[in-house]
Amino acid sequence: MNNQPQENASNGVASSIASEPTIVNRTSIFQKANESKFSVFCLSEKKTLNKKKYDSIDRLKADAFALYKDEQFDDDNAILTYFDENNSETLLTSVPKPQKNGQHKYIFIRFVHPWCAMCAKPFGIIDDQLLLECPRTSCSQQYCKKCVDTIRGPSPEHPFVCSSCKKNVIPERNPLIERYLLWKKFSKLYGVENIQNLNSNSKLATCQTVLNDINTRRLHLQQWVNTFQKKTENNQPIEDSDQQLISNAMELIVKVDEIGKELKDIKSVMKYHSTTVNDCLEIYKKVMKKFGIICEMLTKCMEAIETGTEIMNIDIFGDRNGTIRDEYRMEDLAKLSSANSIAAIDDILLDISFRNRHLLSKYELCKSLLKNKPQLAISFDSYLQKAKEILHTMATIQEKLNILRGNLRAVSRCIDKYDACLRDENLTDIACSKFIILLEKLRRKTEYIEMKTHFPQLIGLREKWQKSYGIGDQFKPKVIDLFQAVDNDLKNMFENETYIYSLPYRIGIIGEGSVGKTALMIELANIDKNIFSTVHIDRSTFNYLQFDTYTYRHPQSNKIVPISFIDLQGATDVKDSESIGSYLELISTVDCDLYLIAFDKPFSEHNRCCLEHIQSTLRRKYILVRTQTDKLFSEFIKKSKNEQRQDSIDDYDSKSALSDTREHVSIASDRESIFCKIYLTAAGCDDKLKDSPLFTFDLENLKKKFVRLAVKDTRIERTFKMAFSAATTTINTCFRRGYIVSSTRYQWAAAVCSIVPFLDELPAFFGRDKIRDAFGINSNSTATNTPNNTTISIKNYLIGKNFTVSKRHLKSGHFEYLWPSKKQQAMVNGTKDPNRHFQISEKCNSEYKSLMSENTKACIGHAAYTAVGQATMVLGAIGNSLDDIIRISVPTSAAGLRAASIAGIVIGAVMTPAFALWAFYSTGKRMNEHLHLLCDDLIIVAAHFLAAIIYNNHMNITRSSEILSFEQAFLETDEYSSDEE
Ligand SMILES: [Zn+2]
Ligand SMILES: [Zn+2]
Incomplete structure (x- = not known):
């Protein structure tokens, strides 16, 4: 001190x-060496690591992460960095030396926040999704590229004010975060380790392994191009960028194809020569056992020839054994490796050339000596002959190895070429980057077009607003336009049940690795096997594949009912023991109406986890499918044949074998019985068997079931999620962000007059009314952008939709008219458990009641139809989603952020963007509070609004229709099934 x-x-x-x-x-x-002091930064927060000596970086890392334990940082989701003497950010790989002046060493925790601080959308590796950081190291707030670009303008002419540190900055990409965090995640998803393994062990077998990898990646590209192309064709004139994307993908396919062909040629050449290093080495070792003795004999021969004597004693080497072993390196032979690698071959070739040189020189010397004494030739002939034989064998082996070496070289050149063409020009240090970027782009663009097809008005409005917000009083985005657009979109979607022909029924296939999911999907989606064939390999799916099928038809109208099949990667495909959590996250992301849980061994704990997630968290439906039943079935057939000593499979046998099979699969790995129906399939079995009715099992029934479900399922859970997600994105990107654009401009004008209202003072500066006016949520604001030109105030419009929102969820004070009256509140509380937030006003309730009774009357013919049950189901599904939305809207702690991001995937939206929450936790002060309160309220109102409209649309369909309830379609037994008695 x-x-x-x-x-x-x-x-x-x-x-x-x-x-x-x-x-x-x-x-x-x-002393300082013993007590390094660290200041650990994480976003705008700074914490001090108490004096402690660190001998390993892991300890330091663990302690640094522990400072922010609410964030649950670990090696997978966070890195430690520091700034080196050139002031460039570097990954921290060892414990830094203490600062000379005794100051704290600054280290930084870098991680990928679940969402952009401004628009609350997740980060990615392409285009708009790129992660940009506030360049001030003590701030480092994270924004997506889209938000930054929008605010800075096209030129870019506008300043960007960091929401967290309130400085005028230009956010930048952080290569360390991209490389060690973002790309790490995507590399795992797209099986990059497969390619890296190809390079590290170039065994002969890899020829096929590489071909498999090429085939898999090629099919992925082709399939996403197909899906994307179909979507763009149906939609609009294809944009240049889309066309470019397709041709880039096609180009890569062609390149990869060429390499595949080259490899196939090499493979057939190798097959022709059909040698392995092991074969050669075995012969070589066998022959070389005598090498030392032969050499020694030749030496003796030479002595004998020179002295003109005969070899007296063959067994003269007894005492020289040790010397022979050393001199002729006999022990090296045992060390030679039989691996099919160039290195192993080189070792053997080196050994051959050493021995060859040795033996040949002795052999030649003997011969030349004998030339002068031809009379001795006969007595030494047998020794020379032996040496000649050995020399000949060596030459043959040498030649074989050289050919093999050449082929292996060619294979490894192919692997290098393959590896190189999968890398993006700008990201050559990241394996497979080009492939990943292409697939991500195709996937995301497909998603976007799908969204645009289903919500054309809403997305159109969003695109218009994003291009130009207007400033101040001219601020264009208006709340009523948003609500009307989504209302119209939903109305159009559900009109006359057209949704079953326009909104594809989405079926996801999940399960553990290599249970034959892809084969099953090819069968179900009626894909031409000549175009899309799978080889049986470790991993055939990266992330997920989408197949849109147009081969299923409505049983009555015969019109095509589109069904999309989603083939998810296997749960165990990613080797380093991915947690079940991330698989469930993937299941949630693909968002299907129905999930097939495929398994080829007894139903496992993992399968049960997925089932429960689908049922209780996602609230979607599932069907169990036992794949590769043929093997099991054959076993039972064999058994019954043995018991009855019969030669042919008669009806009785197959029937009893089938029921044995069914009984067998209905027992889970934990010996519990499974009570729901399990469909037996054998999609991957032999093509010859496939045609026999025995081996189709339940495949046709399963297909029929799909049609029935696709026709009967109103897809409301998914529709609600899609609509809500689209509305939320619009609110976050147009209102939340748009308002910042407008006010930032205003702020700069104001700054000139030296009134500097930074963002958190803005509400005071503009006043609540200003924001309200700008958004058009004054009670008497009217629609301005809608095509139908009706003038209706937002208040009357929303009230007209008959829904209420509980007081405690609305914070901004702008939507008081949506509060339930005391009477309504009492009713809701009386009829439901207090946690249920989906509130239906009295008027609304009675309307539903009359609707139900009408429904019941209309459906009297269908004995099993229970309108009340149906309504409860619908209400339950949407009501539960509302619960989730409200629950994650205000996390109770920072730890809530992570949980909320997962919940966000499930329900399709997140509330208040990250920075507001973060600032709230670190400084206790919410930024730009009123704007966020208002936008959060908008999201809550939108959720209730959508629930009400979707519910109404749903009731309209089910009331007027011939169709039975979805639930019933789901539970009913298959009328055509042969096995059910
Ligand atoms: Zn953003
Ligand atoms: Zn900042």
Whole structure:
């Protein structure tokens, strides 16, 4: 402690001898070495790591992460960095040396926030999704590229004010975050380790392994191009960028094809020669056993020839055995590796050339000596003959190995070429980057077009607003337009049940790795097997594949009912024991109406986890499918044949075998019985068997079931999620972000007049009314952008939709008219459990009641139809989604962020963007509070609004229709099934 002032005092004098540390200085450095001090930054937060000596980076990392334990950082989701002497950010790989001046060493925790701080959308590796950071290291707030670009304008002409530190900055990409966090995630998803393994062990077998990898990746590209192309064709004139994307993908396919062909040629050449290193080595070792003896004999021969004597004693080497072993390197033979690699071949070739040289020189010498004494030739002939034989074998092996070496070289050149063409020009240090970027683009664009097809008005409005917000009073986005657009979109979607022909029924196939999901999907989606064939390999799906099928038809109208099949990667495909959590996340992301849980061994704990997730969290339906039943079935057939000693499979046998099979699969791995129906399939079985009715099992029934479900399922859960997600994105990107654009401009004008209202003071500056006016949520604001030109106030419009929102969820004070009356509140509380938030007003309730009774009357003919049950189901599904939305809207702690991001995937939206929450936790002050309160309220109102309209649309369909309930279609037994008695 006393050192400090002394140092300071002597500073001026000592500056000339600064290089010579005094004893005092030395001890202080020594002490500091023991007690490094760290300041650990995480976004705008700074915490101090208490004095402690670190001997490993892992300990330091663990302690640094523990400072922010609410964030649950680990090696997978966070990295430690520091700034080196050139002030460039570097990954921290060892414990840094203590600072000379005793100051704290600054280290930074970098991680990928679940969402962009402004629009609350997740980050990715392409285009708009790129992660940009506030360049101020003590802030580092994260924004997506889209938000930054929008605010800065096309030129870019506008300033960007960081929401967190409130400085005028230009956010930048962080290569460390991209490389070590974002790309890591995507590399795992797209099986990059497969390619890396190809390079590290170039065994002969890899020829096929590489071909498999090529085939899989090629099919992925082709399939996404097909799906994307179909979508763009149906939609609009194809944009240039889309066309470019398709041709880029096609180009890569062609390149990969060429490499595949080249490899196939090499493979057939190799097959022709059909040697392995092991074969050669075995012969070589066998022949070389005598190498030392032969050499020694030749030496003796030479002596004998020169002296003109005969070899007296063959067994003269007894005492020279050790010398022979060393001199002729006989022990090296055992060390040679039989691996099919170029390195192993080179070792053997080296050994051959050593022995060849040795033997040949002796052999030649003997021969030349004998030339002068031809009379001796006969007595030495047998020795020379032996040497010649060995030399010949060596030459043959050498030749074989050289050919093999050439082929292996060619294979490894192909692998290099393959690896190179999968890399993006700008990201050559990241394996497979081009492939991943292409697939991500195709996938995301397909998603976007789908969204646009289903919500054309809403997305059209969003695109218009995003291009130009207008400033101040001219702020264009208006709330009523948003609500009307989504209302119209939903009305059009559900009109006359057209949704069953326009909104594809989405079926996801999930399960553990290599249970034959892809084969099953090819069968179900009626895909031409010549175009899309799978080889049996470790991993055939990366992320997921989408197949849109137009081969299923409505049983009555015969019109095509589109069904989309989603083939998810297997749960165990990613080797380093991915947690079940991330698989469930993937299941949630693909968002299907129905999930097929495929399994080829007894129903496992993992399968049960997925089932429960689908049922209780996602609230979607599932069907169990036992794949590769043929093997099991054959076993039972064999058994019954043995028991009855019959030669042919008669009806009785197959029937009893089938029921045995059914009984067998209905027992889970934990010996519990499974009570729901299990469909037996054998999609991957032999093509010859497939035609026999025995081996189709339940496949046709399963297909029929799909049609029935696709026709009867109103897809409301998914529709609600899609609509809500589209509305939320519009609110976050147009209102939340748009308002910042407008006010930022205003702010800059104001700054000139030296009134500097930074973002969190903006509400005070503009006043609540200003924001309200700008958004058009004044009670008497009217629609301006809608095509039908009706003038209706937002208040009357919303009230007209008959829904209420509980007081405690609305914070901005702008939507008081949506509060339930006391009477309504009492009714809701009386009829439902207090946690249910989907509130239906009295008027609404009675209307539903009359609707139900009407429904019941209309459906009297269908004995099993229960309108009340149906309504409860619908209400339950949407009501539960509302619960989720409200639950994640205000996380109770920062730990809630992570949980909320997962919940966000499930329900399709997140509330208040990250920075507002973060700032709230770190400083206790919410940024730009009123704007966020208002936007959060908008999201809550939108959720209730959508629930009400979708419910109404749903009731309209089910009331007027011939169609039975979906639930019933789901539970009913298959009328055509042969096996059910
Ligand atoms: Zn953003
Ligand atoms: Zn900042």
